Amino acid sequence: MSFDFALIVDSIPKMLMGIGLTFQLLFLSLVLGTALAIILLILRISGRWYLSVPTMIYIYIFRGTPILVQIFIIYYGLPQLEFVRDSIFWPILREPFGCAIVALTLNTGAYVSEIFRGGVLGVDRGLKEAGAALGLSVTHRFVYITSPIAIRLCLPAYSNDVISLMKSTALASTITLLDMMGIARTIVAETYAPYEVFISVMFIYLIITWVIQRTFGWIEKRMSRHVRSEA
């Protein structure tokens, strides 16, 4: 098998033209998904069954089905419904980019809310009691005691999810988007050189993963100053 290095040199800059779209998909769905996760978490731990049960069903569905299926249902399925085409969401859902963002957001929101819940449950009960004994309200306790500690507990799992989300953005190429993976597939279709092109794109994803890992490593280190003891 011959390996065409010239093709790699040629195609990497082309694929990097899609990196902007990859980052847009990642950051938008990460921010929206994290916001959704916070809302889902609050509903889930509200202690009211009519809020927590629908949330649990939602999480079960979005964690329990492949993201590719979710993207296809949103992109191919929803436009079949007339009320969707008539709704205010149509400008978003008629575009493949909008569909990809919606699918990635709904999916990652479900995962991240469970990560956050793990963090909240991991906060020592005694600390919440100490807050209560000092007269702090439920909201104050959640904002000033539970959340900051829970965030530190969830960071490793959260960074995992960010990496997984980053990789999921490649699925947007299946609904015509020309992110890095979309461009890679186009080049393969033209050149019939899958090894060179896909291996190149793989390296780009690996570099992005490395950057995400390092960033979270740095944040974790900064945020855990309090557990480093003097000795």
Add this chain to the structure above:
Amino acid sequence: MSDSEHTNIIQLENVDKFFGVFQALKNITLSVKKGERIVVCGPSGSGKSTLIRCINRLEEHSNGKIVVNGHELTSSVKNIDAVRREVGMVFQSFNLFPHLTVVKNLMLAPMLVRKASKAEAHDTAMKYLTRVKIPEQANKYPSQLSGGQQQRVAIARALCMSPKIMLFDEPTSALDPEMISEVLDVMTDLAREGMTMIVVTHEMGFARSVADQVVFMDEGEIVEMNPPQEFFDNPQHARTKLFLSQILAH
């Protein structure tokens, strides 16, 4: 309102507490006057901690009546808040907020609950850190302090809210022996200044020198309650005698 309710800052009448089918408190009646120091002792599982945790509603009592500083503890959030503003608590496991520095641990509640300004809260915090003799640790995190220091910070944190009553739930049980006295010293100072205190502890020396009344609990009941002299030298009940012989044996 009867006369006793005026002078009693804490009043428990026929209080029961159930955890499922297990009865942790059985028909507890206890009154504490302003400025009184009560030491509660008894074997583990006797309900001592549950008793004081009911006083600031960390546990909800099942039956009976609890009145603290004129506020009856019901499910009313307003009353619970009113009681918690007046009652400070110190825990066996310190429960300092690990993500905040020592001084910020002390400033949090005054700023959120009493709406103190940052500067006021800081001044109050430093005042009480000085009182528990560790102002130099203000900007460290709790994990950087020894157990005794952490517990003194926890006491200072409670005092920053200017409580009328202090509850201590086995404050020295998690400490290495050489750190117990530094915490008891702070508590003794507090008692001398006239703070109303309920202390769950096995430190019988502290009970003898500081307490006005010693309460002995067993299996959810108050078995005996007497001034320390009487309690230690002339225990009335067989169960008290047994407990004292076990705890003072060595």
